[in-house]
Amino acid sequence: ARLVCLLKGQGMVTGEEVAGFRNGEYWGEDTDLFFDDDLVFFKTLGNGKLRKKSFAAAFLNPFSTMYKRYGKISDDIKKNANIVGEAFIMGGLFVVNRDAVVYQHKEKDFGTVAPIAEVLEA
16 A cells, blocks of 8 residues: 655645645655646546635635534644645545545545545545
């Protein structure tokens, strides 16, 4: 098994953001990190189109899942959260084997993550 991280193109992320991925909490120093300058991965998540959403609209909408989750986040995490970036393109996750995509997760709102048990099972 091999874990890789794909970030938006180099012009869309700062060095500070890249360092945040390498902090050891989520991704280690030995995790392969690639930049998707043409946003091919992100377009694949949207069937050929970028999936975009307004961070502010999602956060301010009391019916969005992001708004509901924010209230459950600890103050320590909120204090250290990274809200730097372009804040419109939605991300996701693919688990692939040699032949096909065996699992996929697409963000519904910013910060929605795939259930870890499902990822590990895939």
